[in-house]
Amino acid sequence: MSETRSGRRDGATDGTERPATGGLPRVEGLPLLGSTLSIGRDPLGFVESAREHGDVVGYDAFGTDFALVFDPDAVETVLVSRADEFAKGEFETGFGELIAPDGVAFTEGEQWRRQRQLLQSSFTPARIQSYATGMVVEAGALADRWDDGETVNLRRALSHYTLRVLTRTLFDLEFGDDRAATVRQATEAISAYASPEQHAVQSVLPAWLPTPTEREYEAAMADLESLVTDLIARRRGTDAAGEDLLSLLARAEYPDGARLSPAEVRDQLVTFLFAGHETTATALTFACWLLAGDSTVREELERELAAVCDGVDPTVADLEELTYTEAIAREAMRLYPPVVGVYREPQAATTLAGRRIPAGTTLQLSTYGIQRDDRWWDDPAAFRPERWLANEDRTGYMDEGGDGPEGRSIESDPDRPEYAYFPFGGGPRHCLGMRFAMTELKLALATVARRVAFDRVTDALDPSVGVTLDPGPLEVRVRRRNKRKTE
Template identity: 50%
Template sequence: MTRTHARKNTEPAANAVDRPPGPDGLPVIGSTVSFVRDPLDFVRSIGEYGDVASYEAFGREFVAVSNPELVEAVLVSRDDEFWKGEFESEFGDIVAPDGVFYAEGSDWQRQRRLLQSLFTPKRIESYAADMVDETVRLVEGWADGTVVNVRDALSMLTLGVLTRSLLDLDLDDERADVVVRMVHALGEYVDAEMLGVRAALPSWLPSKPERKFDRAMADLDALVESLVHDHRESKTESDDLLSLLAMAEYPDGTKLSPSAVSDQLVQFLVAGHETSATALTYSCWLIANNPATQRRLACEVDTVCGDHDPTIDDLGSLTLSEAVINESMRLYPPFPFIHRQPHEPTTLGGYRISPESTLQLPLSSVHLDERWWHDAESFRPDRWLPEAEQNGDWNRDRPEYAYFPFGGGPRHCIGMRFAMTELQLVLATMVRRMEFEPVTESIDPTWKVSLDPGPVKLRVHVRDR
């Protein structure tokens, strides 16, 4: 794959050494076992070798880049030297090979321009009421004192929000069961891939999770094709993303094929549902374990919203709710790693990087680095408030890319504004009605489709407002 590079690497190649330092690992398998056992701890541990460190795993070389200025170089100032890479693209081939998340070059630019118009502030405002309505419907089903597995509950909540905003379907619509089955089947398939089930089978023999996912995807493709046909035949205008994609045209006048529409929708369903549910789960668990923060949050919501549920117009005043979301994603970034691969031999941080190397940008390490974050492993949402510098929680020398939960540069998450709107509105709506008390005492996150916290049980109490 080739591209014309507008910017060139300015690092002095003559001074670069051949290979970044790192652990030797075991013969043949390298550090695969250590990585699979605990990816986050392993990548943090190799930080002892420096901000650029290499290791072998899964038959390839990874180069972990843990310095914010180098992260910025890869994602922003030198982004044209890198592409998504084989490691991420293999996942894209499973999920949605023709979608914008994994497209490259001119194909990516063409898709991005088309989709960007679907995520304008005005468009996202139109989804805000659905976000609040789905949350109210969820929490009003919780009796006082009930123990709730919030991971499962919030997963269904965010899937419901996306199903309404993307497809204009409610989860109680029997057609929505097709979406639910696909998302669950994908999670099982990715989990099996992570555990090496695929590698243990002959290449021609699909695993049970793979067969289940293939059937679920075929059903979803058929549903989307039917819905696209209905939208194109209908004279009724609609704001759901499927309608907009079905009617959208590229500059040359061509429309997306049903399979291309399906790929885009699948990407948004998977990425948007998983990341939002994950971020909200950690947020609820963290405030449940920090009663003072939870009380302040409830007070803010009561003051700003009064006798109504949060609206899009309230977001600018809900500063603590935004701070809680930001701090949760700092401690537990839904996607803990971003990967890139050089098009050509290059240098980074004084080391030569080959086109076969996979660059790994570990949010889970950078976000917890004491160089950039005071008391880095503690939950301190106040560090995000305007007065943070006065109370010692803000580091004025902190580089911009010491925090990058949505990536950065031209390929930053296209749904970032949608996600932040949803996270803030859902959290504020829940806190207005409920208090959370911890039942699950500790969590042990694992890297699956996202940074999965596992079952998180909280006792809910109806607030006396």
């Protein structure tokens, strides 16, 4: 661990809860508006500057009391050890209303438990393995379409890829361009409508005045609604006996024979269309862009692919050995977590990390802030996949005298708190698609990197915050490494 690590700030826990020591340190904003405008201008900058005030930092914005949490042990407390004392809460539920209030990501209590149990069957290890071929075939097809020297909008291309994978694997469906465009428009419209920037605009406008962003959101959601209704009706009209997720939902039945309501069916589909593609596309986009800017990491990746894949596309059997590939995916999500904060609200006034949290406070567990904190990460702003390998400086490990792929493993620093890294959340409500996403990230990176390398066209990152951390239209130039099958 680094000597620069500065130790805990104010009242942080040492794993056990201490009695409350007082109110929260706060970021003081403007009268009435609080920090609304500064967050609207620069949400990530706001998180970074709030971190200087302590481990649990209060602020108000958008008419809500928030507390940003930067202490990994407090994150563990909220998500895992005292999870039943915290609900998704009003802020998160309000966000859910925009997307899918009856979907598994936003329901609570018994309704959530039943939904999660039902959907879990699509995410068992065996099921995920059965999706691997689809993930590789789609990634190969994507990279095979690119010409040498072509400029590619990474975000656009990879969103298209992850949506195709999702519908092919989970829905057993070929998604044509029209349907993909409907989902893309809705995704973009929700992201714009849910962004801190838009919240800031709306908080200074009268409620009766719909903004253009609101109108676009409503039109895009109406199109999505028709698409989802059509998907369900078609599957019911053909054969809904399959084991895929769309058939499961078209049958609309829990294992004990109870029925899902039409709103629940619709909202699960919408949930998966969003949660299942936009997040992974974000992670892949940042990973490819980071790779494009680091020739040492790129070469190391190529050495791993040559050793593990031996001139053909990866398969499920290679996943274990794609260690460096996994380290790249992890490191990209450390620096640029697709979900920048996980929200919870205590059921009653409580104590966290030695601080009193009043009832009604929305806790914002800051993946972005914690995963870039120099107390847990050496040189936190640096892209260093090696930090994930068992024996840190592994550059050159494939050279003569290195251990070879079988000698490597992913290992977290034992001195680092577990929740210093939580891109998939944690506890009972951890990401249902975590294994799906990690498998897809590794297979897609390996399959694409066998065919092409990228050079950056867009020099600097300027991410914004929407539903996910939006990398914007990052452009790269393609360098082909192999000939396409058709050449």
